[in-house]
Amino acid sequence: MGDFLVVGAGMAGAAAGYFLSAFGDVTLLEMESAPGYHSTGRSAALFSEYYGNPTVRALTAASRAFLTAPPPGFADGPLLSPRGVLTLCPAGAEDDFAAMLADGLSAPVPVREIDVAEVTEYCPIVRTGRYIRAMVKPGAMDIDVDLLHQGFLRGVRARGGTVVTGARVRELSRDGGRWRAATDAGVFTAPVVVDAAGAWADEVAALAGVRPLGLTPLRRTAFLADPPDGMDAARWPMVTDVADTFYLKPESGRLLVSPSDATPVPPCDARPDDLDVARAVERVREATTLRIRSVRHAWAGLRTAAPDDTPVIGEAPDAPGFVWLAGLSGYGVQTSAAVGRIAAAAATRTPPADAGVDPAALSPTRFQEARPVR
Numbered sequence: 001m002g003d004f005l006v007v008g009a010g011m012a013g014a015a016a017g018y019f020l021s022a023f024g025d026v027t028l029l030e031m032e033s034a035p036g037y038h039s040t041g042r043s044a045a046l047f048s049e050y051y052g053n054p055t056v057r058a059l060t061a062a063s064r065a066f067l068t069a070p071p072p073g074f075a076d077g078p079l080l081s082p083r084g085v086l087t088l089c090p091a092g093a094e095d096d097f098a099a100m101l102a103d104g105l106s107a108p109v110p111v112r113e114i115d116v117a118e119v120t121e122y123c124p125i126v127r128t129g130r131y132i133r134a135m136v137k138p139g140a141m142d143i144d145v146d147l148l149h150q151g152f153l154r155g156v157r158a159r160g161g162t163v164v165t166g167a168r169v170r171e172l173s174r175d176g177g178r179w180r181a182a183t184d185a186g187v188f189t190a191p192v193v194v195d196a197a198g199a200w201a202d203e204v205a206a207l208a209g210v211r212p213l214g215l216t217p218l219r220r221t222a223f224l225a226d227p228p229d230g231m232d233a234a235r236w237p238m239v240t241d242v243a244d245t246f247y248l249k250p251e252s253g254r255l256l257v258s259p260s261d262a263t264p265v266p267p268c269d270a271r272p273d274d275l276d277v278a279r280a281v282e283r284v285r286e287a288t289t290l291r292i293r294s295v296r297h298a299w300a301g302l303r304t305a306a307p308d309d310t311p312v313i314g315e316a317p318d319a320p321g322f323v324w325l326a327g328l329s330g331y332g333v334q335t336s337a338a339v340g341r342i343a344a345a346a347a348t349r350t351p352p353a354d355a356g357v358d359p360a361a362l363s364p365t366r367f368q369e370a371r372p373v374r
Contacts, residue, residue, distance in 0.1 A: 002188070008029070012196045043301070046142065080141040112138065125231075152336070164185050198326070224252075
């Protein structure tokens, strides 16, 4: 018996557990053999206050202080390191570029438009003749995803919490003011359950008799390729276009490449699609002088989106003690500190944890009308 059950020990669940552990005993229930197997372990690992809608950007900004200066002992190295993003505008995309530029000027580190002739100073392989405008987003940073994730998990354990792996939830019911989760690793109970199950969050809700949100898992493909011979790409920014048709980013001595796909799929252990890999190769060929002779390693991850592409955090209107932490849609790593605090506040019914983030914009009540719990 404990105070809080968190279903899912990926980044969102680990962050929620970390902040909840200040209020009581936490048990994280992870269905895989190791936490972070799905979305967390397949992230593009970028912190960007230019990315997402206004609510997402507010969550990212609210996470910055924690990621920049985590508590003593949380991590044995920096969580963030400089990267930047170079965003390119082909002919016909001028309106989108202008809107992105206007939004980015209000970021803590404003975007800066550069002359197209300067683009190769940032990334020498870009085909400058293909683009008519360009901007840099200097405040974007790399995130050490594993260091962050392990810091949250270590904090849960240090405060007496438990991380249970191989614990897929099979039944979830409420009796006498407590939730009972029957899992592959045993039965666990607590007055509050936090649904941080990622692509499986609607399925977990259905087990509990809670109305699903209509979440959509979206597959995104990525792979590693070698940089051009004789070029050190380590300091290049991430490179993308304003239409988000591809990105490439230095990663461990190679280039991480993606076609920025978002293909709806059922909850699953996502696998890369050969056609998406081929699309990425072709788009990079058109955008740059890079010749991808071989794909070193390809993978896919799931980014699970709510209908309005905004995270859902808050107590379900139809189930007391059932707290949603879902629909993070690829923003979960960079917003983890804020969403963890907000989920903990919802689970403990304490005041909202982060000024500048509108709780109503995150609440599940924006999709659901209250009905009695079964």
